[in-house]
Amino acid sequence: MRKVILNAIGLGGVATAIALAGLWVASYFSSCGVYWEITETLSVTLSVESGHASCFVSQILETPSQVAFSWGDRPFFQERTWYSFAVYSYDTRGYRHSGMSFPLWSAFLLSVCCAMILIRGPLRRHRRRKRNECIHCGYDLTGLPEPRCPECGKRI
Numbered sequence: 135m136r137k138v139i140l141n142a143i144g145l146g147g148v149a150t151a152i153a154l155a156g157l158w159v160a161s162y163f164s165s166c167g168v169y170w171e172i173t174e175t176l177s178v179t180l181s182v183e184s185g186h187a188s189c190f191v192s193q194i195l196e197t198p199s200q201v202a203f204s205w206g207d208r209p210f211f212q213e214r215t216w217y218s219f220a221v222y223s224y225d226t227r228g229y230r231h232s233g234m235s236f237p238l239w240s241a242f243l244l245s246v247c248c249a250m251i252l253i254r255g256p257l258r259r260h261r262r263r264k265r266n267e268c269i270h271c272g273y274d275l276t277g278l279p280e281p282r283c284p285e286c287g288k289r290i
Contacts, residue, residue, distance in 0.1 A: 140252055140255070141253075147245050147248045147249030148249045151242060154238060154241050154242040154245055155242055157187075158239060158242055160182075161182045161183060161185050161186070161238060162184060165183035165184070166181070167180065167181035167183075168181075174194075175194040176191065176192070176193050177191070178191050178192075179192065185237055186237055187235070188233060189233050190231055191233060193230045219235070220234060220235040268283040268288065270283065270286050270288045271288075273285035
């Protein structure tokens with residue numbers, strides 16, 4: 135059961151990497167955004183533009199405050215570079231905006247690395263089955279009288 139779940143997660147990682155690669159390339163040709171109003175006072179905005187993805191949450195405040203937090207290179211809708219990461223939170227005219235901005239190539243690389251790690255085991259087992267080797271230790275099983283690996287003792 136564990137192997138099935140890991141295989142599904144690995145294939146999901148491959149699908150995510152392919153989708154992110156397509157989104158990354160498409161973001162240079164056009165920009166898009168999605169606005170979702172959760173309640174009357176809370177909304178979420180997702181946008182993709184010029185190789186960057188941004189996600190921020192806006193909340194209407196009953197008592198506006200002037201607290202501001204920003205981390206990263208060129209935060210929020212300023213000119214972005216290929217390496218710009220930003221996390222921010224600020225208040226304007228009774229709204230609190232919190233969010234993050236990151237280049238899509240970083241999400242693509244992260245999903246590719248995760249998929250490679252999770253797919254490695256199933257690919258190794260498939261290759262060993264095809265070569266008539268023990269899937270646990272890689273011992274050559276050609277000509278064995280019983281269905282047990284003499285190297286590791288596992289049942290074939």
